[in-house]
Amino acid sequence: MTKRIVITPSKIFISALFLFLLFCFILFLLVRHHTFAVLSPAGQIAQSELNLMKFAALLSLIVIIPVFGILFYVIFTFRESKKSKKYAPEYSNVLLELVWWAIPLGIITILSIVTWNQTHQLDPFKSLSSNQTHVRIQAVAMNWKWLFIYPDYGIATVNELTIPTDHPIDFSITSEGPMNSLWIPQLGGQIYAMAGMNTELHLIASKTGIYRGGSANISGSGFAGMHFNVSAFNTQTFSRWASSMTFQPQTLTKGTLRQLAEPSENVEPFVFGTVENGIYDTIVNQYMPFQPDPDNGKTNAMSVHSMSSMEGM
């Protein structure tokens, strides 16, 4: 004679809970030696964003915990088989309803105020205040690699980025082709790179190290290979690095830019020791219907004329 196994709700609940804990343990074993980039900030912006994330998560627990509590309470108390004496088929309670409106309303009000302040505080376009000099970097997303131009040093790197710690980094970002997104999670959030547009991102590293960066927006077949390492050195090492790079033989000019922009995948990092002035502006402005004439600074009269005659049509 075999014993019939009776499935009760509590058995389902306990086995589900056990399986879930086991599952969490497996996940823990899988991740314990690895970096949680978003949760391991190496700079002020990433740190503030993480703090905000923790705050929002805690705030949402004010809703999640009661929801789970009430859910399991009603499941176990009011199942049909229990024949609860409290059964009230027409039950309604306006006061409780008001409470349900009020709790989320309260949480969202608090979070909204914080959001308004923090969105302004952590606006990626906002320059960071610091007594250290700012380092300008012009980032160009290409098919499928990143070009980083250091206009103040006359050098450029491809698929690698070197920055000094404690100096605010002012990124100008554009794209030569499809849209990408520049993201270095340990330093802070991302901003899109768009053709014909200039976006800005201001980050800072507070400790030396190597951080991973990449593109967060699909841009075609080589997209997965658009990641790079960010080396954060102290000021001295960075200066030494920058001056040593100027001896690199490769040169980036408006002429060789086309060649670089040709599609290529999984490009190994390399450096341009010399960079022609104004390349970044050329990339951003290449789609403008008429370009300023470099000789006299005036716009091309023919273009203006043809534009206005178009409007008259």
Next chain:
Amino acid sequence: MIISLFSSTSVPSTDRLVLFFGQAMVVGAALLIALALVYFKKVGWLWKNWVTSLDHKKIGIMYLVVAGVMLLRGLADTVLLRFQQATSSGTSHGIVSSNHYQQIFTAHGTMMIFFVAMGLVFGIINLILPLQIGSRDVAFPLLNNLSFWMYAAGAILINLSLVFGGEFAATGWLAYPPLSELQFSPGVGVDYWIWSIQIAGIGTLLSGINFITTILTKRAPGMTMMKMPVFVWSVLAAMTLVAAAFPILTVTLVLLTLDRTIGTHFFTTAGGGNAMMYVNLIWAWGHPEVYILILPAFGIYSEIVATFSRKRLFGYASMVYAIIAIAGLSFLVWLHHFFTMGAGANVNAFFGIMTMVIAIPTGLKVFNWLFTMYRGRINFASPMIWFIGFVITFSIGGAAGVMLGVPPIDFQLHNTLFLVAHFHTMIIGGALFGYFAGIAYWFPKVFGFKLDEKLGKIAAYLWIAGFICAFTPLYILGLMGATRRLDHYDASLGWQGLFIVAGVGVVIIFAGVGVQLLMFYLSIKNRKKNLDTTGDPWNGRTLEWSTTSPAPVYNFAIIPTVADRDEFFRVKQLGVTQSKRKFTAIVMPNNSSFGIFMAGWALMFAFSVIWHFWPTIVLAIVGSIATFVLRSFNDDITHIIPAAEIEAIENKRVGALL
């Protein structure tokens, strides 16, 4: 020759193999169905009883069948995606090339949203909405049939993209330009994507108008707006969103089409185009679309929780206002899909706060459902298991959503797997679970027998477990810095184990789908055992349960008069006994082949435009005008079911309640 089965010769061998299987599957399935129909002499039956039928219940079933097939198709993509990401680490590059991988996830997203979720939504609405408002049909039955065939034509076209041309769009499911422009995507994949969605989208828009009109004009006498079941409210809100949002999609796709076919510069990089405009427009449609999917699911949960708790819905008025608030707010949040575009802090903060405000009515709804269960007598039938799965996953996903709604947090989580996990939680745990619950709940009303409850519950448990197993690792991966849509990553990052766990989750979900298929098979096979002879198998509360199962073609022999929100429950409590009823003749619409012909022309038009083949474009235009004119000269569009015949049908009803 433009059309060739293997146009791309440069693809790697595994890709070609996958492609070949895809093509063989599509062609094979089509041939098999055609052969089976001819062999069993069912072509005429199919044409007369289904294809040309204007009966909303049959149209609903056809929607569900197509959506079910597309669900299997979309899930097959999932296997490839998960297998690629679980294996493509370090020196291994997985089984497909990056371009093919991108085609697969684009196909997955497109199929799941436009042809699975939308198909299930419209299937369920068609099945039950007219019954719930005590109506004999929708306001425009012919339009309803056309809408379905436009949807089906879109589904056919998207599958044709594998057969003719051999490639899918590789741009992501929303095809952002400039990537989706000719310059970067010169193949026909994006054109197929545009036209499938365009055709299906027009069908959706027509459906939206149809259901708004149905709800506003076809309700049973006495059913005031505030006496409508919450499901009806949710459909009204969702269809209003359809009517307001789908024209945006249509126009956006037209502009992209013009860019790609006649060389305009709306969204191109050169020539003054502005890709950011596309991103704004597509999300101005895209965010309401999310609520088009989830609001009907909310409606379904509201019906189910009340019925299975044997209790009136807690806070009806609050629920209605919450639905209206969500629908209204859904038009004010589209920018949260691209905070990272770099709009100013004021703009970002505004849209961030609007996003959070949506959480207020949504949170309220969850509490109201829980308090509907409170002091009830809960029967844990399979729809309730789906509901519990929904509450658990949806709370977590909602919290993740509130976090993503804060712009500075979004900068860190945008386009990561955290985001992917979030929206899958909302669409699977929120919407899909609701549709499954709704199908289990209303199945007997349409087919006359219940689905196997035991298998239904096992399927629900497997889906919930599989879902948690598949998506928890993605939340974690997102926090580890894993962006979405990667076909390869460095081994040193330590992501592989989590991707493998996620893959195991997909296997569990597949087991759930297998059990569901088994459930349908066994339930149909043993239907005699599960017959619903009462018309009211769940002790229901609303009007659809007052007629027989399956509901007769005219739904109600006598249109009921409504005095309460839970009208049928009220009648049952009063214990009204069947009195001698007087039947009158009923006018019903005739079958029509207009819908399938119009959709056929649309399909021909789209296919010809994709391949730039002008003769058939002209033919399709002429054909559709001719079909339209022919239909408008057809005066024989209704037939009358005489009172005697209705009496005969009604007297045969088994255990009829009223």
